[in-house]
Amino acid sequence: MNTNLKCEDCQELLVLEAYGELSVEQKETVEAHVAACVGCHEERTALARLHAAVDVAAIEPSLELLSACRQDLYREVAEISAATRAMPFWRRMLPEGGFWSMAAKPAMAMALFAAGFAGARLVPASGTPGGPAAGATMSAVRNVRYIEPSADGKVRIVYDEVRQRELTGRVDDQGVREMLLTATRDPEDPGLRVDSMEVLRRRVEHEDVRTALVRALETDGNEGVRLKALEALKPFAGHPAVRTALTRVLVADKSATVRTQTIDLLVNTRRDEPELAGVLQELMRREENSYIRQRSQTALKAMNASLETF
Amino acid sequence: MQARELFDESSLIRAAQHGDHEAFASLIRLYDQNVLRIAMNLLRSPDEARDVYQEAFLRVYRNLHSFRFDCRFDTWLYRIATNICLDHLRKRKVRKEESAVVETRGGALNLLESVEEHRADNNPQRRLLASELRQRINRALAGLTPRERIVFELRHYQGLRLRAIGEALGTTEEAAKNCLFRATQKMRAALGDHA
Numbered sequence: 001m002n003t004n005l006k007c008e009d010c011q012e013l014l015v016l017e018a019y020g021e022l023s024v025e026q027k028e029t030v031e032a033h034v035a036a037c038v039g040c041h042e043e044r045t046a047l048a049r050l051h052a053a054v055d056v057a058a059i060e061p062s063l064e065l066l067s068a069c070r071q072d073l074y075r076e077v078a079e080i081s082a083a084t085r086a087m088p089f090w091r092r093m094l095p096e097g098g099f100w101s102m103a104a105k106p107a108m109a110m111a112l113f114a115a116g117f118a119g120a121r122l123v124p125a126s127g128t129p130g131g132p133a134a135g136a137t138m139s140a141v142r143n144v145r146y147i148e149p150s151a152d153g154k155v156r157i158v159y160d161e162v163r164q165r166e167l168t169g170r171v172d173d174q175g176v177r178e179m180l181l182t183a184t185r186d187p188e189d190p191g192l193r194v195d196s197m198e199v200l201r202r203r204v205e206h207e208d209v210r211t212a213l214v215r216a217l218e219t220d221g222n223e224g225v226r227l228k229a230l231e232a233l234k235p236f237a238g239h240p241a242v243r244t245a246l247t248r249v250l251v252a253d254k255s256a257t258v259r260t261q262t263i264d265l266l267v268n269t270r271r272d273e274p275e276l277a278g279v280l281q282e283l284m285r286r287e288e289n290s291y292i293r294q295r296s297q298t299a300l301k302a303m304n305a306s307l308e309t310f
Numbered sequence: 311m312q313a314r315e316l317f318d319e320s321s322l323i324r325a326a327q328h329g330d331h332e333a334f335a336s337l338i339r340l341y342d343q344n345v346l347r348i349a350m351n352l353l354r355s356p357d358e359a360r361d362v363y364q365e366a367f368l369r370v371y372r373n374l375h376s377f378r379f380d381c382r383f384d385t386w387l388y389r390i391a392t393n394i395c396l397d398h399l400r401k402r403k404v405r406k407e408e409s410a411v412v413e414t415r416g417g418a419l420n421l422l423e424s425v426e427e428h429r430a431d432n433n434p435q436r437r438l439l440a441s442e443l444r445q446r447i448n449r450a451l452a453g454l455t456p457r458e459r460i461v462f463e464l465r466h467y468q469g470l471r472l473r474a475i476g477e478a479l480g481t482t483e484e485a486a487k488n489c490l491f492r493a494t495q496k497m498r499a500a501l502g503d504h505a
């Protein structure tokens with residue numbers, strides 16, 4: 001046990017103590033010193049005041065901001081993945097320029113090599129004599145994944161083959177329903193997403209269907225798809241989870257059309273809801289669309305809520 | 311509990327590495343609120359925080375295939391995010407645009423307000439004091455070097471251990487400790503009696 005702790009060293013330890021970063025032994029040393037030293041005792045109090053003050057300045061980002069960030073990201077990722085699908089496999093593996101430091105570059109090269117190697121081993125068993133070279137028709141080739149020229153002038157190509165199949169069944173058949181739910185998330189075709197929702201809306205009483213619709217409403221980058229999801233959710237506008245999602249959309253969606261239809265739906269199905277009143281008052285402050293502001297004002301008056309207090 | 315979470319996280323990472331967008335989205339949702347909070351507290355600008363969010367997760371998306379599980383995923387993620395924040399802070403310093411107040415871009419929806427502003431405090435006197443103090447602290451934070459600031463924020467607002475901060479910044483625990491010490495000293499000097 002070190003009882004000869006210098007004030008300077010003690011004060012350094014006090015900074016760490018405030019964050020709970022001291023070992024038990026260090027803590028004992030500090031306690032012993034502070035008990036006997038007025039200066040360090042004051043230092044500890046001052047640090048506690050600093051912490052309390054700094055806590056006041058902490059910012060918790062709003063959920064609207066978070067939701068806007070997520071929408072940005074999903075949109076961008078969907079675009080990238082649609083674009084890279086048309087790109088040869090090896091090009092997709094190239095890192096973007098500038099990000100990787102020099103030190104990280106060898107690791108990148110290794111990753112490229114390993115991926116190429118794995119790709120090569122994924123050649124389907126049909127690569128037997130008379131296999132792809134003879135059998136593949138161009139219409140069946142979706143995209144070429146890997147090209148490997150060899151010394152004897154031949155080229156080895158790994159490609160994806162599209163096989164179209166048909167599935168007919170009732171919406172309630174598990175296979176059909178799963179396929180439809182997958183289609184609501186199709187990264188490339190908004191039309192397909194809308195079509196699947198049009199069928200699924202007849203089963204909106206099922207939770208998995210509602211979850212898919214809410215997800216589309218909150219994250220789909222395409223306005224038409226979001227409107228379709230909103231329309232399909234209408235019969236369940238009073239359902240708590242749906243309602244919460246609707247209030248989030250009302251403040252976060254970029255499209256005035258979506259916000260307008262959302263406020264109509266929320267207001268037309270309102271009951272006595274303090275949460276809704278809060279969101280509407282919030283809208284009065286920041287909504288730029290005059291119809292939406294007017295609509296929330298009318299609803300607020302009807303709800304007898306004061307416009308001033310929050 | 312912890313083991314289960316770890317298991318779930320690594321299977322999410324593996325699925326996302328194989329192009330599963332749902333898995334990628336779930337993985338992001340584990341940490342994106344933290345990343346946004348870090349960016350928001352460091353940059354004090356919702357617009358910039360939004361840019362950092364986008365840039366950080368796009369880098370994660372593009373480089374996830376190179377993640378080899380040789381460090382924790384969140385350490386890797388925070389390293390990416392804090393590097394981007396550092397770039398933003400340095401650019402600001404160069405442009406001498408450093409501003410202690412939260413900027414606004416205006417625009418269609420005012421996403422700029424933070425939840426904290428909504429925490430209604432009905433006492434105007436107390437509200438004024440809090441807002442004055444907040445401005446002083448913002449100015450004090452602006453007086454730190456970008457690195458000191460990141461260490462201070464990660465430790466204070468994010469609650470990361472010094473060792474994790476060192477890892478995220480690609481440095482040692484000792485270096486992070488020194489940064490935290492200097493940052494605290496500067497903050498105390500800048501805030502004086504107000505702290």
Ligand SMILES: [Zn+2]
Pocket residue numbers: 006007008010033037038039040041
């Ligand atoms: Zn002392």
